[in-house]
Amino acid sequence: MRKKLIVLGAVALITACSVSLAACSSSATSASLYSTWYNRIDYGGIQPKINGQIEEAEYDIGFEEGSNAGYEISVATENKETGEPYKMHTKFYTLNYDWSDPLSTISDDMDEKYAGLSDLLPGLPDKINLSEFPDDYGPESSDDDNEIVYAFSMYYTVPVTYTSDDYEGNTYDNTHFSICYFRTVNKSMMPVFSYEYALSTTPSNPNVLTDLLIYTFSYENTVYYNYDCTECTCVYNEVPVDDEIYTQRNKGEETRTTTVDLTESENEFFDNASIYVVMRALNYYSASSFSADVFIPLENKFSTYTISGGVESVLSPNVDGQKQMLDAMAEAGYFGEEYNSTAENDDEIVDEDTQENTDGENRENTDAEETTLTYPAIYYSDVTLTLSADLTGPSQEVWFAAATGDSDFKSKNYTRATMLYMSIPFAYTLGTTTFTLSAIYSSFNEYGEDV
Numbered sequence: 001m002r003k004k005l006i007v008l009g010a011v012a013l014i015t016a017c018s019v020s021l022a023a024c025s026s027s028a029t030s031a032s033l034y035s036t037w038y039n040r041i042d043y044g045g046i047q048p049k050i051n052g053q054i055e056e057a058e059y060d061i062g063f064e065e066g067s068n069a070g071y072e073i074s075v076a077t078e079n080k081e082t083g084e085p086y087k088m089h090t091k092f093y094t095l096n097y098d099w100s101d102p103l104s105t106i107s108d109d110m111d112e113k114y115a116g117l118s119d120l121l122p123g124l125p126d127k128i129n130l131s132e133f134p135d136d137y138g139p140e141s142s143d144d145d146n147e148i149v150y151a152f153s154m155y156y157t158v159p160v161t162y163t164s165d166d167y168e169g170n171t172y173d174n175t176h177f178s179i180c181y182f183r184t185v186n187k188s189m190m191p192v193f194s195y196e197y198a199l200s201t202t203p204s205n206p207n208v209l210t211d212l213l214i215y216t217f218s219y220e221n222t223v224y225y226n227y228d229c230t231e232c233t234c235v236y237n238e239v240p241v242d243d244e245i246y247t248q249r250n251k252g253e254e255t256r257t258t259t260v261d262l263t264e265s266e267n268e269f270f271d272n273a274s275i276y277v278v279m280r281a282l283n284y285y286s287a288s289s290f291s292a293d294v295f296i297p298l299e300n301k302f303s304t305y306t307i308s309g310g311v312e313s314v315l316s317p318n319v320d321g322q323k324q325m326l327d328a329m330a331e332a333g334y335f336g337e338e339y340n341s342t343a344e345n346d347d348e349i350v351d352e353d354t355q356e357n358t359d360g361e362n363r364e365n366t367d368a369e370e371t372t373l374t375y376p377a378i379y380y381s382d383v384t385l386t387l388s389a390d391l392t393g394p395s396q397e398v399w400f401a402a403a404t405g406d407s408d409f410k411s412k413n414y415t416r417a418t419m420l421y422m423s424i425p426f427a428y429t430l431g432t433t434t435f436t437l438s439a440i441y442s443s444f445n446e447y448g449e450d451v
Contacts, residue, residue, distance in 0.1 A: 036280060036281055036400075036416055036417030037055065037092070037280075037416040037417065037444050045184050045186060046094055046148050046150070046184055050094060050444050051094050051148060052093075052094065053093065053094075053442070053443075053444050054091060054092065054093040054442050055090075055091070055092040055093070055416075055440070055442060055443045055444055056089070056090070056091050056092075056440070056441040056442045057089070057090045057328075057418070057419070057437060057439065057440045057441070058087050058088070058089055058090075058437075058438050058439040058440075058441065059087060059088040059089075059090070059156075059422070059435040059436055059437055059438060060077075060085060060087065060324075060435070060436045060438045061075070061077055061085070061086045061087065061088060061156065061158055061433065061434070061435055062075075062077055062433070062434040062435075062436065063075035063077065063431055063432070063433055063434065064423075064431055064432045064434060065431050066425075066426065066429040066430040066431035066432070067429050072162075072163050072164065072430070072431075073160055073161065073162050073163075073426065073430050073431055074160070074161045074163070074431075075158050075159070075160055075161075075431070075433055076158065076159040076160075076161070076171070086156065086157065086158055086159075087156065087438070088154065088155070088156035088435045089153075089154070089155055089156065090152070090153065090154050090419070091113065091151075091152070091153045092150070092151070092152045092277070092444075093113075093150070093151050094148055094149065094150055094151070095109055095148070095149065095151055095181070096146055096147070096148055096149075097146070097147050097148075097149045097181055097192055097193075098145060098146055099137075099138040099139055099144065099145045099146070099147065099227065100138060100142065100145040102133045102192075102193065102224070103130050103132075103133060106128070106130060106193060106195075107130065109151065110127075110128055113153075114153075117155065117177070120157070121155060121156075121157050121175045121177060121197075122157055122173040122175050122199060122241075123173065123175050123197070123199035123218050123239065123241050124175060124177055124197050124199075125197070125220065125239055128195055128220070128222070129220060129222070129235075129237050130222060131222060131233075131235045131257065133224055134224060134226070134233050136226070137224060137225070137226040137227060137231075137233075138226075138227055139227045140227075144227070147183070147192075149181045149182060149183055149184075149192060150181065150182055150183070150184070151179060151180070151181050151182075152179065152180055152182075152273070152274065152277055153177070153178065153179035153180075154176070154177075154178055154179075154273075154276070155175075155176060155177040155178070156175070156176055156435075157173055157174065157175045157176075158173075158174050158433065159171045159172065159173055159174070160172055160174050160201060162201075162203060162214060169214075170214075172201035172214075172216060172243075173199060174199060174200050174201060175197065175198070175199040176196075176197070176198055176199075177195075177196070177197045178194070178195065178196040178197075178272075178273040179194065179195050179273060180193065180194040180195075180271050180273035180274045181193040181194070182270075182271065182274055185281075188229070189268075189270065189274075189278070190225065190229040190269075191223075191225050191229065191270065191271035191273075191274060191295075192224075192225050193223065193224055193225065194221075194222075194223045194271045194272070194273040194274070194297070195220065195221070195222050195223070195273075196220065196221045196272070196273060196297060196298075197219070197220045197239070198217070198218070198219060198220075198298075199216070199217070199218045199239075199241065200216070200217050200218075201214060201215065201216050201217075202214070202215050202216075202217060203215075215246075215247040216241065216243045216246045216247065217246075217247060217249040218238070218239045218240065218241045218243075218246065219236060219237060219238055219239055219249055219298075220236075220237050220239055221234060221235070221236050221237075221297035221298060222234070222235045222237075222297075223235075223271065223295070223297050225262075225271075229262060229269070230261070230262055230263050231259060231260065231261060231262055232259070232260050232262060232295065233257065233258070233259050233260075234257070234258045234259075234260060234297045234300055235255070235256070235257050236253075236255065236256040236257075236258075236297070236298075237254070237255050238253075238254045238255070258300045260295075260300055260301070262295070262302075265293040265302060266293070267290075267291040267292055267293045267304060268290065268291070268292045268293065269292070269293045269294075269295070269302065270292055270293070270294055270295070271294070271295050272294055272295055272296050272297060275292070275294055275305070275307075275385065276398060276419065276422070277419075278292065278307065279307055279309070279383045279385065279398055279400070280400050280417050280419060281417070282307070282309050282381065282383060282400075287308070287309070288308070288309065289306060289307065289308035289309075290306075290307060290308075291304055291305070291306055291307075291388060292304070292305050292306075292307055293305075303387060303388075304387075304388040305385055305386060305387055305388060306384075306385075306386045306388050307383065307384070307385055308383065308384055308386075309381045309382060309383030309384065309400075313379065313380065313382075314377055314378065314379050314380075315375075315378045315379065315380055315401075315420075317375060321421070321436050324436060324437065324438055325401075325420045325421070325436065325437045326375050326378065328437050328438060328439050328440050329378070329401065329415060329418060329437075329440065330375065331439070331440065332440035332442075332443050333443070334415050334416070334418075334440075334443070335375060335376055335378075378401055378402075378415055379401075379402040380399040380400065380401060380402055380420055380421075381399065381400050381402040382397060382398075382399055383397070383398045383399070383400060384396065384397055384398075385397075385398070394425035394429075395425075396422070396423065396424055396425070397421075397422070397423045398419060398421065398422045398423075399419070399420040399421040399422075400417045400418065400419055400420060401415035401416070401417055401418045401420055402415070402417070416443070416444065418437065418440070419437070420436075420437045421434070421435065421436050421437065422434070422435040423435075
Protein backbone atom coordinates (compact mmCIF):
# COMPACT_ATOMS: atom_id res chain seq x y z
CA MET A 1 0.00 0.00 0.00
CA ARG A 2 1.36 3.40 -0.92
CA LYS A 3 1.29 6.25 1.51
CA LYS A 4 0.03 9.51 0.01
CA LEU A 5 0.59 13.07 1.14
CA ILE A 6 -2.74 14.18 -0.22
CA VAL A 7 -5.09 16.38 1.74
CA LEU A 8 -8.83 16.46 1.45
CA GLY A 9 -9.59 19.70 -0.33
CA ALA A 10 -11.41 22.66 1.08
CA VAL A 11 -14.41 24.82 0.30
CA ALA A 12 -16.99 26.93 2.08
CA LEU A 13 -20.72 26.73 2.48
CA ILE A 14 -23.65 28.96 3.33
CA THR A 15 -26.63 27.91 5.41
CA ALA A 16 -29.76 29.26 6.98
CA CYS A 17 -30.31 29.38 10.71
CA SER A 18 -31.45 25.77 10.84
CA VAL A 19 -32.01 24.25 7.44
CA SER A 20 -32.71 20.65 6.55
CA LEU A 21 -30.47 19.93 3.58
CA ALA A 22 -31.12 17.61 0.68
CA ALA A 23 -28.06 16.12 -0.93
CA CYS A 24 -27.60 15.28 -4.59
CA SER A 25 -29.56 12.04 -4.38
CA SER A 26 -33.24 11.83 -3.51
CA SER A 27 -32.56 9.16 -0.88
CA ALA A 28 -30.21 11.33 1.16
CA THR A 29 -30.66 11.93 4.85
CA SER A 30 -30.62 15.49 6.16
CA ALA A 31 -28.18 17.45 8.28
CA SER A 32 -28.84 20.69 10.14
CA LEU A 33 -26.16 23.22 9.28
CA TYR A 34 -25.87 26.88 10.15
CA SER A 35 -24.83 30.12 8.56
CA THR A 36 -21.61 30.96 10.36
CA TRP A 37 -19.75 33.68 8.47
CA TYR A 38 -22.05 36.69 8.76
CA ASN A 39 -22.68 39.00 11.68
CA ARG A 40 -26.00 37.20 12.03
CA ILE A 41 -27.00 33.62 11.29
CA ASP A 42 -30.62 33.99 10.15
CA TYR A 43 -30.14 34.25 6.39
CA GLY A 44 -30.23 31.38 3.92
CA GLY A 45 -28.94 32.86 0.69
CA ILE A 46 -26.03 34.98 -0.47
CA GLN A 47 -26.46 38.45 0.98
CA PRO A 48 -26.00 41.32 -1.49
CA LYS A 49 -23.36 43.01 0.66
CA ILE A 50 -21.30 39.81 0.69
CA ASN A 51 -21.08 39.61 -3.09
CA GLY A 52 -17.65 40.81 -4.18
CA GLN A 53 -16.05 40.44 -0.75
CA ILE A 54 -13.41 37.87 0.14
CA GLU A 55 -12.31 36.14 3.31
CA GLU A 56 -8.58 35.47 3.05
CA ALA A 57 -6.63 33.75 5.82
CA GLU A 58 -3.13 32.41 6.41
CA TYR A 59 -1.91 29.51 8.57
CA ASP A 60 1.47 28.55 10.00
CA ILE A 61 2.58 25.03 9.08
CA GLY A 62 4.00 22.74 11.76
CA PHE A 63 4.84 19.09 12.22
CA GLU A 64 4.52 16.64 15.11
CA GLU A 65 6.68 13.52 15.01
CA GLY A 66 5.09 10.09 14.90
CA SER A 67 5.98 6.76 16.48
CA ASN A 68 6.67 4.51 13.48
CA ALA A 69 9.78 2.38 14.02
CA GLY A 70 10.45 1.62 10.35
CA TYR A 71 11.41 5.10 9.16
CA GLU A 72 10.77 8.75 9.90
CA ILE A 73 9.61 11.78 7.99
CA SER A 74 10.09 15.45 8.73
CA VAL A 75 8.28 18.48 7.36
CA ALA A 76 10.16 21.74 6.91
CA THR A 77 8.33 24.66 8.49
CA GLU A 78 10.49 27.39 6.91
CA ASN A 79 12.45 27.97 3.74
CA LYS A 80 16.15 27.31 4.44
CA GLU A 81 17.28 29.79 1.79
CA THR A 82 15.07 32.73 2.74
CA GLY A 83 14.21 31.90 6.35
CA GLU A 84 10.55 32.62 5.57
CA PRO A 85 8.00 30.27 7.15
CA TYR A 86 5.89 28.06 4.92
CA LYS A 87 2.21 29.00 5.01
CA MET A 88 -1.15 27.62 3.99
CA HIS A 89 -3.55 30.11 2.38
CA THR A 90 -7.33 29.99 2.08
CA LYS A 91 -9.70 32.18 0.06
CA PHE A 92 -13.48 32.24 0.41
CA TYR A 93 -15.61 34.46 -1.85
CA THR A 94 -18.53 34.67 -4.29
CA LEU A 95 -18.67 34.80 -8.06
CA ASN A 96 -21.18 34.70 -10.90
CA TYR A 97 -21.19 31.19 -12.40
CA ASP A 98 -22.37 31.29 -16.01
CA TRP A 99 -23.83 27.88 -16.79
CA SER A 100 -23.89 28.73 -20.51
CA ASP A 101 -20.11 29.36 -20.51
CA PRO A 102 -18.47 27.89 -17.36
CA LEU A 103 -15.01 27.88 -18.92
CA SER A 104 -15.00 31.67 -19.12
CA THR A 105 -16.14 31.91 -15.49
CA ILE A 106 -13.35 29.63 -14.31
CA SER A 107 -10.65 31.14 -16.53
CA ASP A 108 -11.50 34.71 -15.52
CA ASP A 109 -11.50 33.77 -11.84
CA MET A 110 -8.13 32.02 -12.10
CA ASP A 111 -6.58 34.92 -14.00
CA GLU A 112 -7.80 37.40 -11.40
CA LYS A 113 -7.10 35.61 -8.14
CA TYR A 114 -4.39 33.07 -8.89
CA ALA A 115 -2.15 34.71 -11.48
CA GLY A 116 1.47 33.96 -10.68
CA LEU A 117 0.62 31.33 -8.09
CA SER A 118 2.61 28.72 -10.02
CA ASP A 119 5.75 30.71 -9.16
CA LEU A 120 5.11 30.00 -5.47
CA LEU A 121 3.86 26.41 -5.66
CA PRO A 122 6.34 23.92 -7.17
CA GLY A 123 4.77 21.80 -9.90
CA LEU A 124 1.53 23.78 -10.25
CA PRO A 125 0.76 24.35 -13.95
CA ASP A 126 0.87 27.94 -15.22
CA LYS A 127 -2.58 27.41 -16.67
CA ILE A 128 -5.23 24.97 -15.47
CA ASN A 129 -6.03 22.44 -18.17
CA LEU A 130 -9.78 22.90 -18.67
CA SER A 131 -11.70 20.39 -20.78
CA GLU A 132 -14.94 21.13 -22.59
CA PHE A 133 -18.02 21.52 -20.43
CA PRO A 134 -20.51 18.69 -21.25
CA ASP A 135 -23.34 19.93 -23.47
CA ASP A 136 -26.16 18.48 -21.37
CA TYR A 137 -24.92 19.70 -17.96
CA GLY A 138 -26.57 23.13 -17.94
CA PRO A 139 -30.06 24.05 -16.69
CA GLU A 140 -33.15 23.42 -18.81
CA SER A 141 -34.02 27.11 -18.91
CA SER A 142 -31.67 29.89 -19.93
CA ASP A 143 -33.23 31.96 -17.13
CA ASP A 144 -31.08 29.93 -14.74
CA ASP A 145 -27.82 30.35 -16.66
CA ASN A 146 -26.36 32.92 -14.25
CA GLU A 147 -26.03 31.93 -10.60
CA ILE A 148 -24.14 33.51 -7.70
CA VAL A 149 -22.14 30.73 -6.03
CA TYR A 150 -19.45 30.42 -3.41
CA ALA A 151 -15.82 29.58 -4.05
CA PHE A 152 -13.19 28.29 -1.67
CA SER A 153 -9.53 27.56 -2.33
CA MET A 154 -6.71 26.17 -0.21
CA TYR A 155 -3.06 25.92 -1.21
CA TYR A 156 0.39 25.32 0.28
CA THR A 157 3.77 23.67 -0.25
CA VAL A 158 5.72 21.71 2.36
CA PRO A 159 9.10 20.01 1.79
CA VAL A 160 9.12 16.47 3.21
CA THR A 161 12.23 14.42 4.08
CA TYR A 162 12.27 10.64 4.55
CA THR A 163 14.97 9.05 6.71
CA SER A 164 15.78 5.76 8.46
CA ASP A 165 18.73 4.20 10.30
CA ASP A 166 20.45 3.19 7.06
CA TYR A 167 19.00 5.75 4.65
CA GLU A 168 19.77 9.46 4.54
CA GLY A 169 16.73 10.71 2.70
CA ASN A 170 16.33 13.44 0.15
CA THR A 171 13.88 16.30 0.52
CA TYR A 172 10.90 16.54 -1.82
CA ASP A 173 8.40 19.35 -2.34
CA ASN A 174 4.78 18.44 -1.68
CA THR A 175 2.21 20.85 -3.11
CA HIS A 176 -1.56 21.03 -2.75
CA PHE A 177 -3.95 23.40 -4.52
CA SER A 178 -7.71 22.94 -4.57
CA ILE A 179 -10.70 25.09 -5.42
CA CYS A 180 -14.42 24.38 -5.51
CA TYR A 181 -17.52 26.33 -6.55
CA PHE A 182 -20.76 25.39 -4.80
CA ARG A 183 -24.26 26.58 -4.08
CA THR A 184 -26.06 27.94 -1.05
CA VAL A 185 -27.76 25.71 1.49
CA ASN A 186 -31.19 26.49 0.12
CA LYS A 187 -29.85 24.87 -3.06
CA SER A 188 -28.50 21.91 -1.09
CA MET A 189 -24.91 23.14 -1.15
CA MET A 190 -24.48 21.21 -4.38
CA PRO A 191 -21.04 21.53 -6.00
CA VAL A 192 -20.83 22.82 -9.56
CA PHE A 193 -17.06 22.68 -10.22
CA SER A 194 -13.84 21.63 -8.50
CA TYR A 195 -10.15 21.44 -9.31
CA GLU A 196 -7.26 19.85 -7.45
CA TYR A 197 -3.54 19.73 -8.14
CA ALA A 198 -1.24 17.49 -6.11
CA LEU A 199 2.51 16.99 -6.15
CA SER A 200 3.34 14.28 -3.65
CA THR A 201 6.13 11.88 -2.76
CA THR A 202 5.17 8.40 -1.68
CA PRO A 203 7.24 5.56 -0.23
CA SER A 204 5.86 2.26 -1.50
CA ASN A 205 6.84 0.29 1.62
CA PRO A 206 6.04 1.49 5.17
CA ASN A 207 9.14 -0.14 6.65
CA VAL A 208 11.87 0.02 3.97
CA LEU A 209 13.42 3.12 2.43
CA THR A 210 15.56 3.26 -0.69
CA ASP A 211 15.66 5.66 -3.63
CA LEU A 212 14.03 2.95 -5.71
CA LEU A 213 11.03 2.75 -3.38
CA ILE A 214 10.08 6.44 -3.30
CA TYR A 215 7.87 7.85 -6.04
CA THR A 216 6.83 11.36 -7.05
CA PHE A 217 3.33 11.82 -8.43
CA SER A 218 2.11 15.03 -10.10
CA TYR A 219 -1.41 15.32 -11.44
CA GLU A 220 -4.55 17.44 -11.66
CA ASN A 221 -8.24 16.59 -11.49
CA THR A 222 -11.01 18.76 -12.91
CA VAL A 223 -14.64 17.97 -12.07
CA TYR A 224 -17.81 19.38 -13.67
CA TYR A 225 -21.16 18.68 -12.00
CA ASN A 226 -24.41 18.85 -13.92
CA TYR A 227 -27.09 21.34 -12.88
CA ASP A 228 -29.09 18.78 -10.87
CA CYS A 229 -25.96 17.23 -9.33
CA THR A 230 -26.92 13.73 -10.41
CA GLU A 231 -23.79 13.23 -12.50
CA CYS A 232 -20.27 14.55 -12.81
CA THR A 233 -17.46 14.37 -15.34
CA CYS A 234 -13.95 14.02 -13.93
CA VAL A 235 -10.89 14.71 -16.08
CA TYR A 236 -7.52 13.44 -14.83
CA ASN A 237 -4.26 14.77 -16.29
CA GLU A 238 -0.64 13.92 -15.58
CA VAL A 239 1.52 16.99 -14.97
CA PRO A 240 5.13 15.82 -15.52
CA VAL A 241 7.77 17.38 -13.28
CA ASP A 242 11.55 17.43 -13.52
CA ASP A 243 12.25 14.75 -10.93
CA GLU A 244 14.20 11.54 -11.38
CA ILE A 245 11.65 9.59 -9.34
CA TYR A 246 8.61 11.04 -11.14
CA THR A 247 6.15 8.23 -11.90
CA GLN A 248 2.88 8.26 -13.82
CA ARG A 249 0.19 7.37 -11.35
CA ASN A 250 -2.74 6.39 -13.51
CA LYS A 251 -1.40 3.17 -15.10
CA GLY A 252 0.64 5.09 -17.62
CA GLU A 253 -2.31 7.11 -18.94
CA GLU A 254 -1.56 10.79 -19.40
CA THR A 255 -5.22 11.72 -19.35
CA ARG A 256 -8.51 10.07 -18.43
CA THR A 257 -12.14 11.21 -18.56
CA THR A 258 -14.73 9.46 -16.38
CA THR A 259 -18.46 10.05 -15.96
CA VAL A 260 -19.83 9.16 -12.52
CA ASP A 261 -23.44 8.54 -11.47
CA LEU A 262 -24.08 10.37 -8.18
CA THR A 263 -27.62 9.18 -7.49
CA GLU A 264 -26.42 6.23 -5.39
CA SER A 265 -25.34 8.55 -2.59
CA GLU A 266 -27.36 7.85 0.55
CA ASN A 267 -26.03 10.75 2.64
CA GLU A 268 -25.27 14.42 2.27
CA PHE A 269 -23.06 14.76 -0.80
CA PHE A 270 -20.11 17.16 -1.09
CA ASP A 271 -17.05 17.58 -3.23
CA ASN A 272 -13.69 16.62 -1.75
CA ALA A 273 -12.57 20.24 -1.99
CA SER A 274 -15.49 21.51 0.12
CA ILE A 275 -15.41 19.29 3.16
CA TYR A 276 -13.55 21.58 5.60
CA VAL A 277 -16.13 24.32 5.30
CA VAL A 278 -18.92 21.80 5.57
CA MET A 279 -17.37 21.05 8.95
CA ARG A 280 -17.32 24.78 9.63
CA ALA A 281 -21.11 24.96 9.37
CA LEU A 282 -21.99 22.62 12.24
CA ASN A 283 -23.95 23.88 15.24
CA TYR A 284 -21.23 24.90 17.69
CA TYR A 285 -23.61 25.43 20.60
CA SER A 286 -24.25 21.70 21.02
CA ALA A 287 -22.62 18.47 19.94
CA SER A 288 -23.60 17.36 16.44
CA SER A 289 -22.67 14.59 14.04
CA PHE A 290 -23.70 13.40 10.59
CA SER A 291 -22.54 11.22 7.71
CA ALA A 292 -21.39 12.71 4.41
CA ASP A 293 -20.56 11.16 1.07
CA VAL A 294 -17.44 12.89 -0.25
CA PHE A 295 -16.53 12.61 -3.92
CA ILE A 296 -12.82 11.76 -4.36
CA PRO A 297 -11.83 12.71 -7.96
CA LEU A 298 -8.62 10.69 -7.88
CA GLU A 299 -10.63 7.53 -7.25
CA ASN A 300 -13.71 8.51 -9.30
CA LYS A 301 -16.01 7.55 -6.45
CA PHE A 302 -17.37 8.88 -3.18
CA SER A 303 -16.46 7.68 0.29
CA THR A 304 -18.57 8.02 3.42
CA TYR A 305 -17.19 10.04 6.33
CA THR A 306 -18.51 10.84 9.77
CA ILE A 307 -18.26 14.51 10.72
CA SER A 308 -18.72 15.19 14.41
CA GLY A 309 -17.98 17.96 16.86
CA GLY A 310 -19.21 20.22 19.63
CA VAL A 311 -18.11 23.01 21.93
CA GLU A 312 -15.08 21.75 23.82
CA SER A 313 -12.98 24.43 25.50
CA VAL A 314 -12.21 28.12 25.67
CA LEU A 315 -9.23 29.53 23.77
CA SER A 316 -6.51 30.65 26.14
CA PRO A 317 -4.35 33.76 25.48
CA ASN A 318 -1.73 32.12 27.72
CA VAL A 319 -1.10 29.35 25.17
CA ASP A 320 1.12 30.47 22.28
CA GLY A 321 -0.79 28.91 19.39
CA GLN A 322 -4.17 29.88 20.81
CA LYS A 323 -3.04 33.45 21.51
CA GLN A 324 -1.97 33.64 17.88
CA MET A 325 -5.48 32.62 16.82
CA LEU A 326 -7.08 35.23 19.09
CA ASP A 327 -4.70 37.94 17.89
CA ALA A 328 -5.50 37.15 14.24
CA MET A 329 -9.24 37.41 14.87
CA ALA A 330 -8.81 40.61 16.87
CA GLU A 331 -6.74 42.24 14.13
CA ALA A 332 -9.48 41.31 11.65
CA GLY A 333 -11.98 43.25 13.77
CA TYR A 334 -13.98 40.24 14.88
CA PHE A 335 -14.25 41.34 18.51
CA GLY A 336 -14.73 45.06 18.10
CA GLU A 337 -12.48 48.09 17.76
CA GLU A 338 -11.25 47.91 21.34
CA TYR A 339 -9.49 44.62 20.59
CA ASN A 340 -7.74 45.32 17.28
CA SER A 341 -4.51 46.78 18.71
CA THR A 342 -1.84 44.96 20.73
CA ALA A 343 0.10 48.05 21.88
CA GLU A 344 -0.71 51.13 23.95
CA ASN A 345 0.02 53.42 21.00
CA ASP A 346 -1.32 52.48 17.58
CA ASP A 347 1.76 54.10 16.01
CA GLU A 348 4.16 51.91 17.94
CA ILE A 349 4.64 48.16 18.18
CA VAL A 350 6.26 46.74 21.28
CA ASP A 351 8.79 43.97 20.62
CA GLU A 352 10.58 42.69 23.73
CA ASP A 353 13.76 44.80 24.11
CA THR A 354 13.19 47.34 21.35
CA GLN A 355 10.28 49.37 20.13
CA GLU A 356 9.93 49.92 16.38
CA ASN A 357 8.26 53.08 15.15
CA THR A 358 6.25 53.22 11.96
CA ASP A 359 9.22 54.85 10.21
CA GLY A 360 11.30 51.74 10.87
CA GLU A 361 13.70 53.33 13.42
CA ASN A 362 14.45 51.41 16.61
CA ARG A 363 15.14 52.82 20.03
CA GLU A 364 15.55 51.26 23.45
CA ASN A 365 12.32 50.31 25.09
CA THR A 366 12.59 52.50 28.18
CA ASP A 367 9.13 53.89 28.72
CA ALA A 368 6.75 51.71 26.70
CA GLU A 369 4.93 48.80 28.25
CA GLU A 370 3.25 45.98 26.41
CA THR A 371 -0.50 45.96 26.79
CA THR A 372 -2.16 42.66 27.59
CA LEU A 373 -5.64 42.55 26.10
CA THR A 374 -8.52 40.76 27.74
CA TYR A 375 -10.34 39.01 24.92
CA PRO A 376 -13.98 37.93 25.18
CA ALA A 377 -14.54 34.27 25.96
CA ILE A 378 -14.08 32.49 22.63
CA TYR A 379 -14.55 28.76 22.51
CA TYR A 380 -13.39 26.38 19.85
CA SER A 381 -15.20 23.33 18.58
CA ASP A 382 -12.97 20.32 17.95
CA VAL A 383 -14.47 18.70 14.84
CA THR A 384 -13.26 15.35 13.53
CA LEU A 385 -13.44 13.79 10.08
CA THR A 386 -13.37 9.98 10.12
CA LEU A 387 -13.69 7.52 7.26
CA SER A 388 -16.67 5.23 7.82
CA ALA A 389 -15.08 1.92 6.83
CA ASP A 390 -13.61 -1.22 8.35
CA LEU A 391 -10.11 0.26 8.08
CA THR A 392 -10.66 3.85 9.13
CA GLY A 393 -7.13 5.08 9.80
CA PRO A 394 -6.42 8.20 11.87
CA SER A 395 -9.02 10.97 12.02
CA GLN A 396 -8.41 14.50 10.90
CA GLU A 397 -8.98 17.19 13.49
CA VAL A 398 -10.14 20.76 12.83
CA TRP A 399 -10.87 23.60 15.26
CA PHE A 400 -13.48 26.26 14.54
CA ALA A 401 -14.22 29.39 16.53
CA ALA A 402 -17.46 28.87 18.43
CA ALA A 403 -18.92 32.14 19.67
CA THR A 404 -20.36 31.67 23.14
CA GLY A 405 -20.85 33.93 26.13
CA ASP A 406 -23.49 36.64 26.37
CA SER A 407 -26.42 36.49 23.98
CA ASP A 408 -25.49 39.73 22.22
CA PHE A 409 -22.04 38.47 21.32
CA LYS A 410 -23.41 35.12 20.18
CA SER A 411 -26.21 36.58 18.05
CA LYS A 412 -23.82 38.87 16.19
CA ASN A 413 -21.55 35.92 15.49
CA TYR A 414 -18.39 38.00 15.40
CA THR A 415 -16.04 35.01 15.07
CA ARG A 416 -17.89 33.57 12.04
CA ALA A 417 -16.79 30.00 12.88
CA THR A 418 -13.36 30.79 11.45
CA MET A 419 -11.12 27.76 10.93
CA LEU A 420 -8.45 28.06 13.61
CA TYR A 421 -6.39 24.89 13.43
CA MET A 422 -6.13 21.71 11.40
CA SER A 423 -4.11 18.53 11.91
CA ILE A 424 -3.64 15.95 9.16
CA PRO A 425 -1.97 12.66 10.18
CA PHE A 426 0.32 10.77 7.84
CA ALA A 427 -0.34 7.06 7.41
CA TYR A 428 1.58 4.47 9.44
CA THR A 429 1.85 6.81 12.49
CA LEU A 430 4.65 8.72 10.78
CA GLY A 431 3.57 12.08 12.19
CA THR A 432 1.07 14.87 11.78
CA THR A 433 1.14 18.10 9.78
CA THR A 434 -0.54 21.00 11.59
CA PHE A 435 -1.93 24.34 10.34
CA THR A 436 -2.49 27.19 12.85
CA LEU A 437 -4.26 30.45 12.02
CA SER A 438 -1.76 33.32 11.91
CA ALA A 439 -3.49 36.11 9.96
CA ILE A 440 -6.82 37.15 8.45
CA TYR A 441 -6.20 39.63 5.65
CA SER A 442 -9.84 40.30 4.79
CA SER A 443 -13.21 39.01 5.90
CA PHE A 444 -16.92 39.24 5.11
CA ASN A 445 -18.31 42.54 6.41
CA GLU A 446 -16.79 45.11 8.68
CA TYR A 447 -17.24 44.79 12.40
CA GLY A 448 -20.73 45.78 13.49
CA GLU A 449 -22.10 46.32 9.98
CA ASP A 450 -25.80 45.64 9.77
CA VAL A 451 -26.32 42.90 7.21
